[in-house]
Amino acid sequence: MVDQKTLTIMLASAPFGNQYADHMCRVALRALEKGHAVEIFLYGDAVHAQMNNQSPKLFFPVGEKVKELVAKGAKVYSCEICSVARGYISGQLTPDGKKDYSSTKVIEGVQFTTIFGFVESLARADKVLSFGGA
Amino acid sequence: MKSCVLLMKIACTEGESWRIGEAVREKGDALFLLGDAVACGRKEFRGHASSVVSVALSRGAKVSASARDLRARGIEASELHDGIKVVEDIEGDFIDMTMMHADRVIAW
Numbered sequence: 020m021v022d023q024k025t026l027t028i029m030l031a032s033a034p035f036g037n038q039y040a041d042h043m044c045r046v047a048l049r050a051l052e053k054g055h056a057v058e059i060f061l062y063g064d065a066v067h068a069q070m071n072n073q074s075p076k077l078f079f080p081v082g083e084k085v086k087e088l089v090a091k092g093a094k095v096y097s098c099e100i101c102s103v104a105r106g107y108i109s110g111q112l113t114p115d116g117k118k119d120y121s122s123t124k125v126i127e128g129v130q131f132t133t134i135f136g137f138v139e140s141l142a143r144a145d146k147v148l149s150f151g152g153a
Numbered sequence: 154m155k156s157c158v159l160l161m162k163i164a165c166t167e168g169e170s171w172r173i174g175e176a177v178r179e180k181g182d183a184l185f186l187l188g189d190a191v192a193c194g195r196k197e198f199r200g201h202a203s204s205v206v207s208v209a210l211s212r213g214a215k216v217s218a219s220a221r222d223l224r225a226r227g228i229e230a231s232e233l234h235d236g237i238k239v240v241e242d243i244e245g246d247f248i249d250m251t252m253m254h255a256d257r258v259i260a261w
Binding site for chain 2: 022024026038039041042045046048049050052053055145146147148149150
C-alpha cells in the first residue's frame with residue numbers, strides 16, 4: 020500500500036464518441052486499486068457517463084465502470100447545470116428548500132454539484148487530470 | 154522537476170507537438186502513449202506527432218506504449234521506435250509516476 024494521495028479528474032467528453040471516458044475509467048480504477056483517493060467531476064457532455072442502463076454492446080462499458088468506481092470508493096460528482104440541461108435531473112427547489120436531484124436516469128451514488136464544487140475538489144487534490152473536451 | 158505526459162490522441166499541429174515535446178524534455182520525464190497515440194510511436198509514422206516521441210527518446214525520457222491499444226490497432230512492437238517500452242498495465246505505471254514521482258502532469 021502506498022501513501023494515499025488524492026487524484027481529482029475532470030471528464031469533459033461524452034462516452035462512445037471517443038475514448039476519453041474509457042481512459043478516464045481505467046486510470047481512475049487503477050488509482051483506486053493502488054490505494055489512492057479519487058474524485059471525478061463530469062462536466063458538459065461527459066454527464067452522459069452517469070446514465071443508467073447503458074447498453075453499449077461493442078463499446079467499452081462506461082456505465083458499468085462508473086458503477087464500479089462508485090462501489091470502490093470514488094467520489095463521482097456531476098455538474099448540476101449540465102445535468103439539468105440534458106434532462107437527468109430537475110434541479111428545482113423542493114418545498115423544504117433543497118434542490119431536487121432525484122432521478123431514475125442516473126447511476127446510484129453519483130452526486131451533483133456545481134463548478135464551485137469542482138474548485139473545492141481541486142483544493143483537496145494532490146494531482147489533477149483532465150480528459151477530453153478539446 | 155519531473156514531468157509526466159499522458160498522450161491519448163495524435164498531435165496534429167506543430168504547436169501541439171511543440172508543447173508536448175517541451176513538457177517531456179529530460180531524463181526522468183515520462184511519456185505514456187494510450188489509445189490512438191500509440192501510432193505516434195511507429196518508426197514509419199510521419200508528421201508532427203512522430204517528433205514528439207523521437208525527441209522525448211533522444212532526451213532520455215521514458216516512453217511507454219499501451220500493449221492493449223497496440224493490439225487493437227494491429228501495430229507490432231517491432232514497428233515502434235527503439236526504446237519504447239510496451240506495457241500491459243500502462244495505467245498502473247502512469248498512476249505510480251503521476252502520484253509518487255511527477256511534479257507536473259499533463260493529460261492530452
